Amino acid sequence: MTACTRMSPKVLVARLSHESHSFSRLRTTLAEFGREELLFGAEILERMAGTRTEMGGIIQAAQEYGWELVPVVSACASTSGPVTRAAYDALTEPLLRALAEHSDTDAIVLSLHGAMYVDGLPDPEGDLLFRIRQQAGWKVTVAATLDLHANVTDAMVRYADILTSYRTTPHTDQFETGRRASALVDRTLKGEIRPRLQVARRPTIAGMDLGRTLGDTPMTRLQARARQYEAEGFVLDLSLNAGYYMGDVFEAGPSVLVLGDGEAEDSRCLAVANALMDDAYSWRAQKTVHLQSIESALAMCQAPARRSGPLILADYTDGPGGGGYGDATHLLRALVQANLPGTLVGLLYDPESARQAVAAGVGAEVDLLIAGKTDPNFGGGPVPLRVRVLATSDGRFTRAGPFRTGTPASIGTSALLQCGEVRIIVASNRVQAEERGQYRVLGVDVEQLNILALKGINHFRADLEPVSRGVVFVESGGIHATDLRTLPYRNVRRPIWPLDDETHPNHQPLNLS
Structure with missing residues (x-):
C-alpha cells in the first residue's frame, strides 16, 4: 500500500x-x-x-x-x-x-x-x-x-x-x-x-x-x-x-x-x-427489548390508549430483517379472533394470496389460505379466511424515511384485505417493515390505526415508532430463534456463550431479543 x-x-x-x-x-x-x-x-x-x-x-x-x-x-x-x-x-x-x-x-x-x-x-x-x-x-x-x-x-x-x-x-x-x-x-x-x-x-x-x-x-x-x-x-x-x-x-x-x-x-x-x-x-446478557407472548400482547391491545397513534406489535421472531420468513400466522390468528377495531396485520409474505386477490379485483370477496406456507413449523400454517379486497398495488415506492432515504423499493404485487375489523396486507416480496411508504402504496395511513402488527426487528423503529403510542415485541415461534441452543451450529468456535454451559458454570438459558 x-x-x-x-x-x-x-x-x-x-x-x-x-x-x-x-x-x-x-x-x-x-x-x-x-x-x-x-x-x-x-x-x-x-x-x-x-x-x-x-x-x-x-x-x-x-x-x-x-x-x-x-x-x-x-x-x-x-x-x-x-x-x-x-x-x-x-x-x-x-x-x-x-x-x-x-x-x-x-x-x-x-x-x-x-x-x-x-x-x-x-x-x-x-x-x-x-x-x-x-x-x-x-x-x-x-x-x-x-x-x-x-x-x-x-x-x-x-x-x-x-x-x-x-x-x-x-x-x-x-x-x-x-x-x-x-x-x-x-x-x-x-x-x-x-x-x-x-x-x-x-x-x-x-x-x-x-x-x-x-x-x-x-x-x-x-x-x-x-x-x-x-x-x-x-x-x-x-x-x-x-x-x-x-x-x-x-x-x-x-x-x-x-x-x-x-x-x-x-x-x-x-x-x-x-x-x-x-x-x-x-454486560453481554443485558437487553433493552423484551419479548411478550401473544396473549400478553393482546392484553396490551385491549388496555385503554393513553396517547394517539397505533400500538405496534412487532412479530420479532418472524422478522425478515433477521432472516424470518415473514409469513408466520400465530399472531394473525389471534388478532382475527380478537377482532379489535382499527387493526392492520402486515406485511405478510404471501405471493399466492396477493395474486389471487389482484385477480379477484377490488371489491370482490374471496376465500384465501393466508400466509404460513414457507415452513409451518415456524410460526404456524396457512389461515383460511374469507376476505374482501380493499386495494391492490404493484408495491413500488421510494423510501422517504430515515433508513436508505431516496432509494427505490417494492413490496411486490400486493393487496389490502378486510376480514371483520381486521385489515391484512399480503405482499409478494419478503421484506422487513421499514417505513410508512410500504403502507401508503395501498392507501393505508399508519397514524390512523389502532393496532399495527408488523414483521420487524429494528429498522421500522426509525420511522414508525415516533408516530406510534408504543411498541410491543412479540414471540411468535418464528425462525429468528431466541434460544440459540435450538440451532444446529457447525462452524462457530466452541465453547461459546450462550451455547455451552461449560463456558459459564452459572449459565441460564438466554432469551435473546
Missing part, C-alpha cells in the same frame, strides 16, 4: 451486501438481489447519487476528492437464507474483471455487510478480499464499510486496509459511514496515514444488545467511549460490531475493530479493542 502521486486517483467502487441466516431453508439467488438492488456501471451513479446510503456517501466524497470513480456493481438483497454459489460468483466476477481491466487502480472501496454466508463458503467477504489481494497486490488501498451486525473474520481484517461500520441501529448513518470510509481512503492515498486494523472478540456469539442505539442504551454508552478514544488521536476509527448470531461462521459474534495509524500504534490500538470488548462482554 503506497501513497498515490497522480492528480486524480482511480478508485473502484462496488457494493455486495447480504445478511444470511445460515439455518433458513430458503436460498438467496441472483433474482433475489434483482428484487432489491442490482445495478452495474454508470447506472450506480445515476440511481445512488444523492441517496442516504453508503454508495451515496462514497459518490459524494469521490466528487469532493477529485477521484476518477469506476463504479462496478451494486447488489443488495433482503436478509434470507444462504446465498447460492452461482449468485456469489455472478456478483464477484464483474469486480475481479474490472480489477484486471484497470490495473492502474489506486484504491477499492466496497460496501459489504459482513454477515454474508454462501453455500460451501462461510466467510465470503474474507474470500472476496483475499481474491482482490491476489489480483491487485498490496499496493492498492482496500477499504470496506460494514453493517453494525457484521461477523468480522480474521480474513477480513488481514486483507483489508480499512474497515468501518455503522454506528446506529436502526441503521440511519449509512451515508455517513460511506463518507467516513472514503475520507480514510483519501488520507491514505495522500500519504497522511498508514492504516492498520486490530480486532478483539470474546467467547460469545451474542451481546452488545444487538447494537441498539435508540435512547440511552448500553450500546450508546459504549459508542460514546469509542468516540473518546478517537479524540485522543492515535485511533483513526473505531467500530463496535454486535455481530449476527444466525451466521454460522467461526468468528461469529460481537467484536471491536480499531484502526490505528502505523505499526507503532498496534499495541495501544489492540489494548483499546480489548478494553472495549471486555466491557461489552461483561
